[in-house]
Amino acid sequence: MGFLTNNIWGFLQRAWKIAVNEPKKLMHCLKVGLALSLVSLFYYMRPLYQGVGGNAMWAVMTVVVVSEYTVGATLSKSVNRATGTFLAGALAVGVHWVATQSGDKLEPLILQASVFLLAAAATFSRFIPSIKARFDYGAMIFILTFSLVSVSGYRVQKLFKLAHDRLSTIAIGTSICILISMLVCPVWAGTELHNLIKNNMEKLSDSLDGCVAEYFGNDVKSNNTKSEASNKILQAYKCTLNSKATEESLANFARWEPAHGGFNFGHPWKEYLKVGASLRSCAYCIEALNGSSICSDAKVPDFLKTHFSKFCIRLSASSSAVLKELAVSISTMKKSSKIDVMVEEMRNAVQELENALKSLSKQQIASTETKTGDSVNDIGEGNATPAVVTLAEIVPLVTVTSLLIEIAARTEKTAEAVNGLADKAEFRVESAEKTKKSQSQKVKQISAKDEDDKTMMTLEKV
Known part of the structure; x- marks a missing residue:
């Protein structure tokens, strides 16, 4: 009983x-x-x-x-x-x-x-x-x-x-x-599809940040048990992978609906399916990144991980920022004036990471395990005794960096799909005043950063 x-x-x-x-x-x-x-x-x-x-x-x-x-x-x-x-x-x-x-x-x-x-x-x-x-x-x-x-x-x-x-x-x-x-309290399939795509973008962005932080964050790695919130962030990309059938069903039903909200009759619902497909391609890479970063048994030398962490974190942050900006663009149904600049920053981050990979000369990879150098500065600086690592040690790191580069490429395709949706759905363009404000804020941030750099250089000289 x-x-x-x-x-x-x-x-x-x-x-x-x-x-x-x-x-x-x-x-x-x-x-x-x-x-x-x-x-x-x-x-x-x-x-x-x-x-x-x-x-x-x-x-x-x-x-x-x-x-x-x-x-x-x-x-x-x-x-x-x-x-x-x-x-x-x-x-x-x-x-x-x-x-x-x-x-x-x-x-x-x-x-x-x-x-x-x-x-x-x-x-x-x-x-x-x-x-x-x-x-x-x-x-x-x-x-x-x-x-x-x-x-x-x-x-x-x-x-x-x-x-x-x-x-x-x-x-x-x-x-x-x-x-x-x-x-009576209508639930529109078009609105549900619109919000689903936006939420999937935000979840992908959070998963990407969580995976990179999980791999390069030693304080997180040291814990054998992850918190429930951290695990949810890492697994958020699965919502995107499992949403294909829901997206197709909602897009089919949305075509039957009359004009409502910001959606006119004949709204390009098929474009949402293209955006969803692009997001799933990113999610597959994030799934591979999550598996390679957590399940890898090979231990990457700390000096290598430290050297590449800043490039990988910057690239993941740029890709995540692009996804979040695209989510805002879809949510507000406005063409973003910053997306082109953010995509260009993501490309620059990709180029920096590729250059860092090229800096690993063939002399630094040995077929048998030998003693590694003590300093990160040994990499790519042409020292007399460069750090030597085994191929097995460097493969996991190269896998992670390659996946991050591929995620950036697929994020750019997602941006193109969102731009196609914005053109066909006739998204509004952000006002010139907001654009000027954002540009002026960016200039102020850059100038403040330059002043901080000059101050640090002066302190180093002293």
Whole structure:
């Protein structure tokens, strides 16, 4: 008894947590209940019940089947169900008329042949990618309605009234669902897709910073157990890897939605899929970086890691800054005036890291383990006794640096995809005043940095 009570209490706690964290889902449940309550009036009230020919239950079934979380999904199912029912009903009535004119002997044969041919053709259409993506549910409803009306018409005299009542009840159910979905706390698929892409960019940026800090941060490495927050940051990229199906579904439903918010009808939703694909390509590299930096058994010499840390950290910071700026651009639907400068800084960081890799001369890599130098300054300075490291020791570090360079290249492609989205969606351009302010702030930062450098040089001379 206690075990059952604990399970029930745990279930209630999880349900309460979902309702608190995602109130939109709780509101969707209330909207479905409201739609069912309204459509049930056609069953409880005699005038309304007689008005739909006693087929009010079809309206209830329609509400249950058509109600979806987003407006786009509800519109998609409603239009598919109404269109499939109308076409199937019209064809069934036409085929029934032809069959009755052919005589009693040929009537069942014509009905059977029509059911076989049209059902087979509609089923085959569901394998066509373009139809499956947007009209799969409509094709299924077409098969169901045509079969029911055709088979029922052989025994029912008033076939036209049967088809009319079924179409009327479905129209009532879909209308109620669409109105409630759009007017009562609407959840737009386009907005959900927009926010999903933005959040994935921010998570990728955090994961990249976390992976580099995990690899080059000795204070973090010394801890055998990572904190829960640090682990979440490192694993955040998996949300991007697992979001492909969700992105495609939301993009498909968003095309059904009317203009809302900052999105016009015909908004380039396919461009979001291109941005999502670019983000996943970055996420694959970050996954490899996370695996190579944490799971590597070979220990890299400290002087090598110290020498390359500043270049790698600068490159990861530049790539992370570009991703964050792109996320801001998508969130505000404005073209960033700083993105070109930030991409150029990322390219410079890549060039510096590549130059640092080239500074490792062949004489510094030995086939057998030998004693390493004591100073970082031995690298690339042409000292008499350069530091010598084994190939096995340097491979993990080269792997990490190569992955960071590849991440920068894929981040640049992501920036190009976002620029394509901004052009087609006609993102607003940031005002000139904001641009001037950002430039003046950057100039002040550079001048302050130069003054600090001069002060440090003076202190060193003293």
